[in-house]
Amino acid sequence: MLSIKLPQLLRVHQVPRVFWEDGIISGYRHPTSSALDCVLSSFQMTNETVNIWTHFLPTWYFLWRLLALAEGPGFWSEPYHWPLLVFLLLICLYPFTSCCAHTFSSMSPRARHICYFLDYGALSLYSLGCALTYGAYAMPFSWLNSPLHQLFVPTAAVNSLLCTCLSCYSRFLELENPRLSKVLRTVAFAYPFFFDNLPLFYRLLLCSSGGFSCGQEALSANHSYHLLCALLTGFLFASHLPERLAPGRFDYIGHSHQLFHICAVLGTHFQLEAVLADMGARRDWLSAHSPPLSLAATVATMGLAVTGNLIIIAIFTTALLRAPQACPLLQETQPESIGRAKGE
Template sequence: MLSIKLPQLFHNHQVPRVFREDGIISGYRHPRSSALDCVLSSFQMTNETVNIWTHFLPTWYFLWRLSALCSSLDFLSESYTWPLLVYMLLICVYPFTSSCAHTFSSMSPEARHICYFFDYGALSLYSLGCAICYGFYGMPDHWVNGWLQQHFVPIAMGNTLVCTGLSCYSRFLELEFPGKSKILRTGAFVYPFIFDNIPLFYRLLQCCGGCCRHSEALCNHCYHLLFAFLTCFLFASHLPERLAPGRFDYIGHSHQLFHVCAVVGTHFQMEAVLADMTSRRSWLAAHSTRPSFLGTMGTLGLGLLLNLAIIGFFSATLLWSSNHLTPNQDASQEPANECKEK
């Protein structure tokens, strides 16, 4: 009978520091796992299993929504839908990339860093997709055709490159300067988020002043912002595992909750974008310039190429530095004897 032996799991003192997470004591995979071991580990309970599935399953949900939209909208010839297409593609890409990063991050210390380089790149491209959508569908009425709308996407392009660069660089500081690394990585994603939502913040302030009417789009935008705040809080705080190390190793630690909040927030954001696109279509068609291929799909293509170049640069730098470690440095990164005896 064919039998499959699931990979062995380890405690935090049995793996190199680069693999350890604050407040997580057990459930670590071997730091030199094979690709097959990584795939098999997604079907056993490790401290990464829920991280993998909380982004892999939503990928299929967003693909299903994209497929439904392809049946109802003319993405090929109707330029008004192109910002939505960019956004929908990227909300399918970022959870899938994250799921792959968590799956294969235990192959080696270098593989771990490179997996998360791609994860950060996908997230920064997602922020660019948000900016493209908000720039065309979400601008306040009297900002349409103004300076901010005209420069919104180019600035967002710069933001996504800074985001990827800073977040990738932060991994080089993780062991020696963990606090600085965390601040850089958090700031790298918070800044583009704040910029992307400037039009939305203004619209919500108008509503607080009684200058707008309640709409489905604004309601969903508020839910999205709530879950975005929870996502940031969980990422930065490492709660609840920081309060009870070892209690939430497998289920309930902050990164799992962070994934769930991110996906739920993206769902509400998607519904808000669809509501804005539908309800404002006639007004925007009469008062705003139509989205161009260069400003939507062209921007996505350029952003993808530049982000891949940044990831390639940091990956090459990482591999070069790993190959030039001194013997003492290299030994300090090796797993403990218990982990070697797999």
């Protein structure tokens, strides 16, 4: 009978430092796994398994939502839907890229860094997709056609490039200056989030101020759920709780990165519902007060952003490939550990 031998798992002292995760003691895959071993490991319990599946399954959910919405009348022919289409494509892309990054990140130290370079790029483009939909459907009345409105999406495109650049650079500091690395990576994603959500924060401020009738500025409850999930996502990413309080107890289930993935996906779900609510409730009002959306401008902005992000990733990948093998970031073996583990 055909049998498949699942890859061996290691403890933290048996893998190079570049693979270490705060508070995670066991469940590590071999740092030079084959691509097949990486795929097989997604079907055994490792410290990455839940990370993989919490983004693989949502990819299919968001793809289903895309196909269901695309079958609606006028979806492809009406310019009003184009920003939504871009957003839907990007919320399918970022969890799938993250799933692949977690799956294949144990092939080698170089592969690990490159996988996460691509992951950061997909997240940066997702942030641009958020700005694109908010610029089209969520702008406050007083901002419509203002310089702020006109520069909102181009600025978000620049932010996406800065996000990718900072987050990729932070990986080169992980071992020598882990605190700075964490700060840079946190800022890289927190800043685009706060910028993209400026229209929502402004509308929320208007609605919470006394004597103002919200009208078209009213926010869907899903906007609040999305913002709450986003704040939880940021907290989990920065704090490494609960595993920091009890190292080794949350190696396989319940550590911060798994909870981070779940909150991120839930937040994206609520965000999509909120965008759809704004689209429906504000359509006539926006059509009367804002200029028609341009497909050429949308495609040009996304094309430049995608090209720019790929160039940045290529630059950092080239720097990584040219780094000497003695560089700690590229260390493939932990002295005395892996060889000894094979003999156990």
